[in-house]
Amino acid sequence: MNYTKLQWWERFQKYYTEFPELGLAIDLSRVNVNNTFFAVVEPKIQKAFAEMDALEKGAIADPDENRMVGHYWLRNPVLAPTPEIRQEIETTFAKIKDFAGRIHSGAVKGTGGEFKNILVIGIGGSALGPQFAAQAPGNPRKDKLKLFFFDSTDPEGVNNTLAAIGKKLDRTLCIVISKSGDTQEIPMRDWVGGRTSGLSAVGLLPAAPQEIDIDGLLAGGRLVDSVTRRKTVKDNPMAQLALAWHVSGNVTATGNMAVLPYKDQLELFLKHLQQLNMESMGGKSPCTKPDVIRRDFLQEFFFGNKASLAENSQEAMSIIVNEANGKTVWLLIALFKRKVGFYANLVNVNTCYQFSVSARKKAVGKLLMLLREIITFSKSNINRSFAVEKLAVPV
Numbered sequence: 181m182n183y184t185k186l187q188w189w190e191r192f193q194k195y196y197t198e199f200p201e202l203g204l205a206i207d208l209s210r211v212n213v214n215n216t217f218f219a220v221v222e223p224k225i226q227k228a229f230a231e232m233d234a235l236e237k238g239a240i241a242d243p244d245e246n247r248m249v250g251h252y253w254l255r256n257p258v259l260a261p262t263p264e265i266r267q268e269i270e271t272t273f274a275k276i277k278d279f280a281g282r283i284h285s286g287a288v289k290g291t292g293g294e295f296k297n298i299l300v301i302g303i304g305g306s307a308l309g310p311q312f313a314a315q316a317p318g319n320p321r322k323d324k325l326k327l328f329f330f331d332s333t334d335p336e337g338v339n340n341t342l343a344a345i346g347k348k349l350d351r352t353l354c355i356v357i358s359k360s361g362d363t364q365e366i367p368m369r370d371w372v373g374g375r376t377s378g379l380s381a382v383g384l385l386p387a388a389p390q391e392i393d394i395d396g397l398l399a400g401g402r403l404v405d406s407v408t409r410r411k412t413v414k415d416n417p418m419a420q421l422a423l424a425w426h427v428s429g430n431v432t433a434t435g436n437m438a439v440l441p442y443k444d445q446l447e448l449f450l451k452h453l454q455q456l457n458m459e460s461m462g463g464k465s466p467c468t469k470p471d472v473i474r475r476d477f478l479q480e481f482f483f484g485n486k487a488s489l490a491e492n493s494q495e496a497m498s499i500i501v502n503e504a505n506g507k508t509v510w511l512l513i514a515l516f517k518r519k520v521g522f523y524a525n526l527v528n529v530n531t532c533y534q535f536s537v538s539a540r541k542k543a544v545g546k547l548l549m550l551l552r553e554i555i556t557f558s559k560s561n562i563n564r565s566f567a568v569e570k571l572a573v574p575v
Contacts, residue, residue, distance in 0.1 A: 181212055181493055188490070199417055202407060202511060206417050207498040210490055211424045218413060221426070221526070225419060228525030229411050232518070237261060241530070250371035251517070254379045255401035265371075272381055273394075280388035283353065284324065292350030299328045299345065300386050302357035307331035308378075308452050310357070310386040323390045325353070353389065357382050378452075378513060393507075400511035408518045417515060422523035424497045452513060456520055 183191065191209040198205040235241055238261030241249040253260040253269060260266040282288040283295055300310045307329055328341050345352055372380050379401050384394045408418035441449055490496070501508050524530070557571070 181210070181490065181495070197414065197417070197420065199407060202403060202417065202515075203502040203508060204417070204511075205500045206420050207500070208420060208424055210496040210498070211428060212495055213423065213427055217427055218423070221423065224526050225413065225423075226411070228422075228522050229419075231525050232521055233409075235521070248371045251379065252405055254372070255398045255514070256405065273384070273398075276381060276385050276388050276394070279385070280391075283389045284391075290351045290353065292348070295325060295351055295353045295389070296348050297326045297328060297345055297352040298386055298389060299330065299341070299352050299354045300357060301330040301354060302382075303331055303333070307357070308448070310355075310378075310383050311448055323392075325389050327386065327390070328352070355386055357385075379510065396507045397510040400507035400509075401514035404511050404514035404518065408515065408522075418518040418522050421497070421499075421515070421519040422526060424495075425519070425523050426526050428495050428497075446509070446512075449509075449512065453516060456517060 188209065192207065195208040195211075195213065196205065197208075235249050236252045236259065238248050238250075240246055248261070250260065250265065253265065257266040257269040260269060279288070286294050289295055300307060302310070308331075310327075311329060311331070328345055330338055330341060342349070372382075379398060384397070387397070388394050404418075408416055410416045413419045413423065439450055439453060441447060499512075501512070554571075
C-alpha cells in the first residue's frame, strides 16, 4: 500500500465513516480495501446479513445442543421469539434493580453490617463481563461498593484476594456466577452463551449495586443492534469491521490482529475480545495483543502508529469514539460481538457450534462422577486397601 500523501488523503475521505448516533467513526483507509473487493464479496455479505437476521428471530444456532442464541434479546426483550422469554428477561432485570435498591437501603446486609464489597466468583465469561462492566464505566471514588474477583482456581490468587478484603469479609456480598450450558455448573438459560452474557444477570447483577447505569449499558447495546442491521456496508460499522478483518486475513482467515486501546478504561476490552474471538472462531481466531499507552500525547501516538504501519506496508483500521463512558464501552462490546458473528458467516464458521468446548466440559462431568464414586466406595471400605486394578472394577 504505497500511496502519495494526496492519495492517502483521498482514501481517507472515501473510507472514513462517522456514525454519529453511536458516537464513533471507523477508518478503513489504511486497510487494503477497494470497490472491486466490496463488489466481489457482496453475495457473501448479503448471505451473512440473512443468517444473522435468522439467529435474531430464534433460529437454531448450535446443532448439537439444539439451542438458540438470544443475547440480542437481552437489550431489547420485545424481539424475543416467545412471550415467555420476553417476560423472563424483563422480570430478571426488575429483580436486579430491586435487589440493588435493598442493598443500598441496608435492608440486605452482611453479618457485620451494610455491604462494603462485592466478591464475584466466576471464570472466563462469567468473570470478564462483570469485570469489564465494573471497570470501564466505574469510578473508584464514587462506586458504592469495592469489587473483588475469584476468576481462577489458583489458590494463591484466591488467598491474595481474601487478604485484600481483610476483616471486611462479613460485609462482602458474594455473587457466584457460572454459565456453561448443560455442563456441571449452576443452570442458566441455554440461549445466552458465557462470552455473550455481559448484558445478562451475569454482568448486570454485580454492576447494579455500584449504581452503574445498567439502563445506559443496555441502551448502548440496543443502539448498536439497530445500526448494524442496515444492509449496506457504508452504513454498517459491523460489516466494515468484519470485512476489514476478512481482507487482512487474505480472505482465508489467516494472519493476526493487534488491538491497541488508547484509553486505560478499555484495557479489559482486550481480554474480552480475546475470549470472544477464540471461542467463537476456534482455531482460526486472530489473537489480541495488548499495547496500552498512557494518556499523554495520545493523538500523537495514535497518528504516529498509523503512519509507521503504513510506511511498512502494514494495514491498520481505526475506531474513534467521542467519549469512553459506560454506554460507549458496552456499545463497543456489542459492536464487536456482532462483527465476529458477521465475519464468521463470511468464512463459513458457526460461532455457536463449540464442539471441542462442549466435549471437554462433558468429559470433566464424567470425571467428577467417577471421583464421587471413588469417594463413596472408599468411605464404605475404610481400613481396607486395594490395588488400582482391583479398585477400578467396582467403580
